[in-house]
Amino acid sequence: MSRARYIAAVVATVAMCLTACTAASDNLDPTPPVLVPESVPPTTTETPDSAGLSGLARIPWDGGSAFYGKFSKADAAGWDEPTFFPIGVWYASANDPQMKFDKAHGINFYVQTNPDVDYKVFEENGMFSLMKVKNAPDGWWLLPGNYVDDEVDGRFDWDAGVLHMNQTIAEMKSSEEGRFTYANWTPSLITYDAPMEITERYWDTVDVSSTSNYYYASACRDWRLRTPGGYNPTTTATCQTSSAYAKAMQVMQEVNLARGVHSPIWMLPTVLSPEGERDLADQMTPDRVKAQVWAMLIHEARGIVWFTQAPGGGADNPCMSGDALADVRISNRACARDQVQAMAEVNAQVKALAPVLNTQSYVWDFGSGLDTMLKTYKGAAYIFAMTDDARTGHRTFTLPSGVMGRTVEVLNENRTLAVVDGKFVDDFPQESSHHVYKVAL
Numbered sequence: 001m002s003r004a005r006y007i008a009a010v011v012a013t014v015a016m017c018l019t020a021c022t023a024a025s026d027n028l029d030p031t032p033p034v035l036v037p038e039s040v041p042p043t044t045t046e047t048p049d050s051a052g053l054s055g056l057a058r059i060p061w062d063g064g065s066a067f068y069g070k071f072s073k074a075d076a077a078g079w080d081e082p083t084f085f086p087i088g089v090w091y092a093s094a095n096d097p098q099m100k101f102d103k104a105h106g107i108n109f110y111v112q113t114n115p116d117v118d119y120k121v122f123e124e125n126g127m128f129s130l131m132k133v134k135n136a137p138d139g140w141w142l143l144p145g146n147y148v149d150d151e152v153d154g155r156f157d158w159d160a161g162v163l164h165m166n167q168t169i170a171e172m173k174s175s176e177e178g179r180f181t182y183a184n185w186t187p188s189l190i191t192y193d194a195p196m197e198i199t200e201r202y203w204d205t206v207d208v209s210s211t212s213n214y215y216y217a218s219a220c221r222d223w224r225l226r227t228p229g230g231y232n233p234t235t236t237a238t239c240q241t242s243s244a245y246a247k248a249m250q251v252m253q254e255v256n257l258a259r260g261v262h263s264p265i266w267m268l269p270t271v272l273s274p275e276g277e278r279d280l281a282d283q284m285t286p287d288r289v290k291a292q293v294w295a296m297l298i299h300e301a302r303g304i305v306w307f308t309q310a311p312g313g314g315a316d317n318p319c320m321s322g323d324a325l326a327d328v329r330i331s332n333r334a335c336a337r338d339q340v341q342a343m344a345e346v347n348a349q350v351k352a353l354a355p356v357l358n359t360q361s362y363v364w365d366f367g368s369g370l371d372t373m374l375k376t377y378k379g380a381a382y383i384f385a386m387t388d389d390a391r392t393g394h395r396t397f398t399l400p401s402g403v404m405g406r407t408v409e410v411l412n413e414n415r416t417l418a419v420v421d422g423k424f425v426d427d428f429p430q431e432s433s434h435h436v437y438k439v440a441l
Helices: 003-025 066-068 072-076 096-104 120-124 158-173 196-203 244-257 286-297 324-331 334-352
Strands: 087-092 109-113 145-150 180-185 208-211 303-306 370-377 380-387 392-397 407-410 415-418 423-429 435-440
Touching: 003 423, 066 072, 072 244, 087 334, 096 324, 145 158, 158 180, 158 196, 180 196, 180 415, 196 244, 208 244, 208 303, 244 286, 244 380, 286 334, 286 370, 286 380, 303 334, 370 392, 380 392, 380 423, 415 423, 423 435
Parallel strands: 087 109, 087 303, 145 180, 180 208
Antiparallel strands: 370 380, 380 435, 392 423, 407 415, 407 435
């Protein structure tokens, strides 16, 4: 099923099940109190920029950057600004020179960091944190949210894990009002290893969720994604391609639909191979570094959390690392240099497109063999595109009738394409190929 047809089905289903799904998500053990994140109503506001596409349906909506506006600390930190897109690092060295290097490479927050780094270093560099740092005052403005825990579902049995999350968050809430909560889960929560009911219970504990899916960078083992009716399953032929990240995001969006709460989903792209496989086919390349990000953005990821470590593999790891960014800054390490540069490039592109990415997408099927996202901003349509199922070749795009431009600008590629009879054609020579198009409405 194409992404557009899938979303169209989602839109129709939301109207029927939102009330029932929301009620179901509240039926959890009330001791301790279950902290269910508030949802942003999936309303649609037409603007002059979108008037030409007013007849098209919109995707279920978490609010984009506006989601963070309901949290006073995140609001004060500017996370609700349309120009802001969260781009973080999971664990960082975060001394002053490293922080400057990371920021120059597009990073704006850390999930975890060296606890001995004083808060003043964060203030001097304007870097956000999701964990308390040394000497930080109460109400510190560079702490917009709280990282709660990592992969709890893999360390506890189902009920004990939910209990642990709720207890941990309850303790945080007593002194950390006004901050959103974030947790990362194992890939098991979106596979057949976990029933949907279990996944919902875990996601209901926090405001923002992610799962650690490293399809490019590890052997095919975590590819048993749940496949509700109409889904195209990930197989051994496609599990080490960009399409696997797209399908993982699609299944994560299904969790939001089941919950009836459309909250942000972040993604964890990798710079190196965390498992350290020696086989070149299991290693990250600059193209793969970028493609994983675009595949997940096309499926409405709302934040990037880079995993910059490669701790596994032992003697078989050709590039073992505790922090690829630090390795490149300190020694210009050859095995990580090109990947870190690719990370910086895609971060810069995402930052430039933040006002577009923070808008509500439209439901539209551009044509066969495509995986796309359609948005509008300041009088132009933006089309984010990759191929479906890791295939390659030429693709024909059929534009909605409200898009009237005769020329398509291919962003970041210094080229244009002609629109003929409402269509244009472009090439996707590799499974990792991705394009962003801009065309006047």
